[in-house]
Amino acid sequence: MTKNDVPNWVKDAIFYQIFPERFANGDKSNDPDNTVSWGTDPTRQNFFGGDLQGIIDHIPYLKDLGISAIYLNPIFKGRTNHKYDTCNYFKIDPRFGSKKTFRTLIEKAHQEDIKVILDAVFNHCGAGFWAFEDVKEKGPSSEYAPWFFINNHPIKKDPLNYQTAGCTWYLPKLNVEHPEVREHLLNVATYWIEEFEIDGWRLDIPWKVPYGFWVEFREEVKALNPNAYIVGEVWRDSIPWTRGDTCDGVMNYTLREYVLDYCVHQTMDAEDFDYEVANLRKNHGEWAPFQLNLLGSHDTPRFLTLCENDVKKAVVAWTFVFTYIGSPMIYYGDEIGLEGGNDPDCRRSMPWDETQWNKEIYNLYRKLISLRKKHPALRTGSFKTLKVFNGVYVYLRHQEDENIIVILNPRGAYNHIKIPLQNISSHKRTWKDLLNSDLSYPVEDGSIIIDKLPAKSALILYPK
Numbered sequence: 001m002t003k004n005d006v007p008n009w010v011k012d013a014i015f016y017q018i019f020p021e022r023f024a025n026g027d028k029s030n031d032p033d034n035t036v037s038w039g040t041d042p043t044r045q046n047f048f049g050g051d052l053q054g055i056i057d058h059i060p061y062l063k064d065l066g067i068s069a070i071y072l073n074p075i076f077k078g079r080t081n082h083k084y085d086t087c088n089y090f091k092i093d094p095r096f097g098s099k100k101t102f103r104t105l106i107e108k109a110h111q112e113d114i115k116v117i118l119d120a121v122f123n124h125c126g127a128g129f130w131a132f133e134d135v136k137e138k139g140p141s142s143e144y145a146p147w148f149f150i151n152n153h154p155i156k157k158d159p160l161n162y163q164t165a166g167c168t169w170y171l172p173k174l175n176v177e178h179p180e181v182r183e184h185l186l187n188v189a190t191y192w193i194e195e196f197e198i199d200g201w202r203l204d205i206p207w208k209v210p211y212g213f214w215v216e217f218r219e220e221v222k223a224l225n226p227n228a229y230i231v232g233e234v235w236r237d238s239i240p241w242t243r244g245d246t247c248d249g250v251m252n253y254t255l256r257e258y259v260l261d262y263c264v265h266q267t268m269d270a271e272d273f274d275y276e277v278a279n280l281r282k283n284h285g286e287w288a289p290f291q292l293n294l295l296g297s298h299d300t301p302r303f304l305t306l307c308e309n310d311v312k313k314a315v316v317a318w319t320f321v322f323t324y325i326g327s328p329m330i331y332y333g334d335e336i337g338l339e340g341g342n343d344p345d346c347r348r349s350m351p352w353d354e355t356q357w358n359k360e361i362y363n364l365y366r367k368l369i370s371l372r373k374k375h376p377a378l379r380t381g382s383f384k385t386l387k388v389f390n391g392v393y394v395y396l397r398h399q400e401d402e403n404i405i406v407i408l409n410p411r412g413a414y415n416h417i418k419i420p421l422q423n424i425s426s427h428k429r430t431w432k433d434l435l436n437s438d439l440s441y442p443v444e445d446g447s448i449i450i451d452k453l454p455a456k457s458a459l460i461l462y463p464k
Helices: 008-012 052-057 059-065 099-111 130-141 179-196 211-224 253-264 270-290 311-323 359-374 376-380
Strands: 015-018 069-072 076-078 086-092 115-120 200-203 229-234 249-252 292-294 327-331 382-389 392-399 402-409 414-420 431-433 447-453 457-463
Touching (some): 008 376, 052 059, 086 179, 099 179, 115 179, 115 229, 179 211, 211 229, 253 292, 253 311, 311 359, 359 376
Parallel strands (some): 015 069, 015 327, 115 200, 200 229, 229 249, 249 292, 292 327
Antiparallel strands (some): 382 392, 392 402, 414 447, 431 457
């Protein structure tokens, strides 16, 4: 890590992931043919009309919520509702708007101190990509034939005779080792930074692309904007991606799995959970504050659904994410209790009728965001485990003269829990719960005394 390419703003950021087609329809004039009614059950084929103008219209909502960075799923020209089938990396999908609309989005977001990062889908393109269309038309005589991995001509979908992403016929894999492909994609990376001042890139399935490309990608991006955030979609071993030569951080799916095992599946007790997160923290080293911590995304079931709609169990998990090292990321709609199974059900349209919102969840998110923004210790403070006791996990976030203790209990109730202060603060103080301002807890003999710790509960304690 070098001082001039660390995106320090990430440490303080609250991210919000938007699936553009499902967030808000702000311009009905660009709706696709056969657009379904907002709120219809999502499928992998249907369109709802969500667009960039819809995002612009709701920037005040995001600002009020406390969001400071937006991650957008692909917005470039494609045929599907998800746009991971890029037809042209230099064009905004017309069903989302125009470059003028996108420029307005960036300007409006930046006016509110909200960063915007885009999705870099460079392992594959779409079947409608202009170079692939040329190969389909001209066969081996096409100058773009080397851009892809084709066994024989003509191109056939059944059986597939060309390499794809996930054996999906409309996602032909790009030969990123080819100099012209490499140059094309690097030009994409720099174009959107130079022309529109985006604030970074999320790398789609980066392990399927030659590692050396991402090293060069980072060099090109950071040369233009040293504060650009580069975050990789990494589901398993994140260590190779946190060395400082490719990504700044990863979508922390590994941490998500640990949280699920501890809070939802209950296959880990607090001792197991502490061991795993400590090991992950050690592996990330100085890059730990730049990880993107999430509980849901467009590729997972909704977190509340995984919790079987048990809000209390979900509260414990959300409290951890917002009080842990790394930047929290909210998947659109999670903050109002949107439910849904796996893809495509996790991509439901955002309900803007507040009578459909779970206000308990919404108010909790607002509280957690507010606390994280107010207290530096929760964003950039040190981390120390104070107690593990069966299901109970207690840790300290400390920065300068600020101490905050977090208590998580995703299991049954406990009586008379002692939290050793270990010279953290004056033993004569009372500690109040920042989540529930009416609650406070005394200190006796150097320990905070929790007379009754309810089942499936979380406390964020601050000394009075």
